[in-house]
Amino acid sequence: MKRWNGWGAVDTDYPLPDAGRAFLEDRLGSGAPPEDATLEECLGKVPPSRLPDHPLVVRDPEERLRRSAGQSLQDWINLRSGTVASFPDGVACPETAGDVREVLKYAQNTGALVIPYGGGTSVVGHLSAPAGDRPVLTVDMGRMNSLVKMDGRGCLATFQAGVRGPVLEAALRAGGYTLGHYPQSFEYSTLGGWVATRSAGQFSIGYGRIERLFAGGSVETPAGRLLLPVFPASAAGPDLKEIILGSEGRLGIITDATVKVSPLPEKETFHTAFFPDTEQGIAAVREMARASLPLTMIRLSLPEETTANLALAGHGRTIELLNRYLSFRGVHGEKCMLLYGAAGSRKKVRWALRQAGEIIKGHRGVPVGARPGREWMKNRFRAPYLRNTLWGKGYAVDTLETALTWKRLPGAVQSIETALRKGLESIGEKVFVFTHLSHVYPHGSSIYTTYLYRVAPDSAETLRRWKALKGAASEAIVRSKGTISHQHGVGEDHLPYLPAEKGELGMKIINELCRTLDPGEMMNPGKLAR
């Protein structure tokens, strides 16, 4: 069973070791856990539904509460404190594209707004129900989760769009294939959600972001059905797949998607190395990206994140030995940790690791083998559970991300981190900030920054702190000329910063697209565009 006000399954936890807690107390001061609202208290705030009966729609308060928010820190604070502003009036659970058409007709007839809901893992405010006179219908795609067609020879597979990561990957693996798309939200996020948010998985440099994997599909829009046929390539004008990628539920509901799959690799491995400083680390990953090595992952933790990772892992003795070894090899102080992976035939993997090793050594890096990489692989979907634990200790944690050209990257890291570190200075609160580069391209890289601050006794103050920090960091991203999102999307949270990137004409094109496919302005209003 999924937590209603936190991340993941109720029976899974990620404990914080004592050393990790001491580390956070040192950085932020001791935290005091807030008193959370109970499920019953929250259910008491769900108003009566304004929607009429329909066999595909449930109006039960708990179903509506559970689909009322995603996983942004704002969503999280509202759910924990029982201050969710508005709830959907009903939840539809279609099983076929025909059901989706039927649900859209019902929404048109009742004047309802429609929010497509995949796994509910959005972190930028994609799923909140707008307040107002129109009833709101959330369409949960969870029952549309089957493999429709497998074309092994053509390396293509078609799924219903509500399929979650583990179900999709198990179906492919049974036939010897993989999609290779692993966002950290993999356990819950869905294929339709990945397409609608332009998601990037942990192995994006090997298998590609979802844009590269999405080959075609079907979308039910208020204006009719949009079919996106599969071609190996096409010069027939603009590619309409591109308008559905990143459409955030504004243009219609993706009912099925065909994806490009790969044969399962013979070998998959993850290795770790340390660099003496940020400059050497960045120079090495840039060179790796430019060399187009057949790697699946390059993730460089900058010094503060390297320290945090080692401290929060809690294996005191092992870390001490590691630090001694690194020190002996000339890597100490402001060191950076690199995690890199390769997959494919044994020969290809051996070659990729050898080439990567040469580049690492060329930048005074020290390889430490495969053991830390194996640990990372084992725990990679468990890390988000730490957010539940930290909240329970009185600390809020959030992440943000962008991507920039190599030239702009160092300045942007500094400016984003400084904006966050100083963001609560006026009230005497500290913010702990750290960053990694996780999706590295020949022309630049994504920046992924995590920040933690103390939860206030009053939830309105906790939210005010978040707004101050998110605003300051988003402005720093815009000033640095980064994209407002490399992988999480726009939603409500990033919408104020989108015009700086798209320009007036660009915003007009997006708005016109919404009006063409959704003339009644019923699809997920307030997200991506006004």
Ligand SMILES: Cc1cc2nc3c(=O)[nH]c(=O)nc-3n(C[C@H](O)[C@H](O)[C@H](O)COP(=O)(O)OP(=O)(O)OC[C@H]3O[C@@H](n4cnc5c(N)ncnc54)[C@H](O)[C@@H]3O)c2cc1C
């Ligand atoms: C712990 C955690 C880790 C994360 N890690 C990553 C990561 O590594 N990489 C990454 O890219 N993102 C990550 N995310 C963000 C999030 O998981 C992605 O944005 C994901 O693609 C959302 O998928 P979902 O199925 O949960 O969609 P939802 O959150 O349910 O919806 C997101 C948006 O897509 C729309 N949508 C969903 N399904 C459909 C559909 N069938 N048709 C039309 N519109 C639809 C919704 O209306 C909404 O606007 C993470 C989030 C969390 C909480």
